[in-house]
Amino acid sequence: MDEAANAVASERDGTAAQAHGGAAVPDLDSVLREHGPMLDRIAGSYQSEPGRREDLLQEISLALWRALPGWRGEASLRTFIARVAHNRAIDYLARHRRVEDSLDETHPDPGDDPLRHAEAQQRRRNLLDAVRQLPLGQRQVVVLALEGFSLRETGAALGLEENTVAQRLSRARRQLRDSLGASA
Structure with a gap:
């Protein structure tokens, strides 16, 4: 089975794949559960309007889903996640060329x-x-x-x-x- 098929099979049965450096690649659901509040705050620092912030969070989630198999454990997972989130947010801003006024709406x-x-x-x-x-x-x-x-x-x-x-x-x-x- 090729690498893409292995990734799909791994995703389907919920097992974690191994990155090239030997570090276990966490599944996206666990990453979003553990780091979701941080990701929401990062997205909120770039986008204040709730609908746009949610769009950005979805883009960040997709970017993480694509990037996680490439994580080799050279940096901490948290650092890797923050880097992906910031890079996606910068791309988002470049596309929308608009910075909103308000951030995170948690109270x-x-x-x-x-x-x-x-x-x-x-x-x-x-x-x-x-x-x-x-x-x-x-x-x-x-x-x-x-x-x-x-x-x-x-x-x-x-x-x-x-x-x-x-x-x-x-x-x-x-x-x-x-x-x-x-x-x-």
Whole structure:
């Protein structure tokens, strides 16, 4: 059986294939379950309108489905997934040439204090609006930093040197402080 037929058979019976480097290739469903919130936030950093964000998430999912068999374990799976997601989002933006105004629409738990909930939502909206206004290179490193990626992981995900990541992150933080200070 050829490689394509093996991939189809593997997909059909739910078994994980082996990448060339020996690392087990996870199935798309498990990747989306485990990394879905991160993918949603990445998509939200590029596209605010819910319908367009959903379209982008579908494109990211398709890109992951195509890319996962090529993962060789040279970088962490999380880093690989973030890189695929960012690359697909950049392609999406290039095709649509339009950046939307609002990001992720998940809401913090209001708990017992609706006023605190409203204030938290406003702070989140302000931050996300400010992040969206950053130049693309800075926005990418900020989104991954907010996801908890180290400088090294961010560099691996974006194909950048650690020093470049650190510079972009420093500039982005300074710009965010200026922007949020002006709107506060």
